[in-house]
Amino acid sequence: MFIRQSDILERQILAARWVYPVEGPPLERAVVELEGARIAAVYQGEHPRAVDLGNTALIPGxxxxxxxxxxxxxxxxxxPAQPFAEWIRSIMKSRFTCSVPARDRIQQGIEESLQAGTTCLGEIATGSESLQLLNADDRKPSAVVFRECLGFTPDRIQEQQQIAADYLQLGTDLELSAAVGLGLSPHAPYSVNPDLYLNLIQQARDQGVPAAVHLAETEDELEFLSQKSGPFVDLLAELGLWDPQILRDGMRLYDYLAPLAELTSALAVHGNYFGVAEIEFLKQAPQISVVYCPRTHYYFGHRLHPWQSMISQGINVALGTDSRASNPDLSLWKELQFLRDKFPDVPTDLILECGTLAGARALELSDELGTLTVGKRADLALVRLPEGSVPASGSDLLLNSRSYVSRVMLNGVWIN
Ligand SMILES: [Zn+2]
Structure with a gap:
């Protein structure tokens, strides 16, 4: 264990035009006090020794x-963005032809995330580099790093389970800091053998780690499961991997969702085509969060995402960027601005909660982060608000298209 620089810092007192605790309404002209790496007080008002951050809003990272x-x-x-199976072909090609070392690509993504105010990641990894880089020091986002497992044919089952087991062992060997957690990610129904899927979820359960699965991402996936036909069958056949016996007849999303409810935490990523039946199930399974990736959803031209309906029914909906393979950048801040723009009737507070507390809940980190609450980690983003003539309400200001993340704090230390 290293001694964090922030452990030896004095009390910091920060004053901003707006403070968004997320837990509770926004506070105008408010103060956040920090003690080392932790939040010590949040209140409306002034303090004679406060550092005035000017025309800004303080929000949780x-x-x-x-x-x-x-x-x-x-x-x-x-x-191309469509058909989706064609995009998958592009992903496979990119993986096999990229000459930039994985460490460099991942480091670039970590830096870009921090610049955009992201202080916590749900990362899907195909190697150990993400875990090692994110665990390197305390100037990195907190993270749960999910090891991706892929393999549709039965001959891949043992190998993939071993990869998962080795990964979880590596996490133990690395002596991970409190800010980094492990998880498993069976990729998706069309890329993971159904038995392998169940075994990986069992492994996650046995080890007490969360799982993340791409689920209900496309209509083609629904056709694949229910009809055993469509573009995913064509793709698997092209790769020499298709065998209709592998899928039971009449499989449903439920067959993939139900095992997730056995875990302490699971992420159903996308859920673009979750219908009434799946939403009914999710209402009874609070361990499962849905991760909506707004700009990626838009990129692929899917029909309207049911995120608002899910939230109104008590389902935890977190937000993600997905990767730069389907999004022009890794800015979660821009996802929030995108939602503000596309859903003008949704309150800013709710959009911000999706991008902070809901994500922390999904990753089982809400005791530590996701709100500006006394005792939680001092991971903050500072948003520069637009100058000049602006609406009077802080809520309208925050996600204004001219607002931007100007600084980020991790563990009580400004890192930029
Ligand atoms: Zn993804």
Missing amino acids: LVNAHTHLEFSQLETPLG
């Missing part, structure tokens, strides 16, 4: 609950 940092070197999303 953002939680990007779903990304793949290994694609962070991409300058533009991969195409």
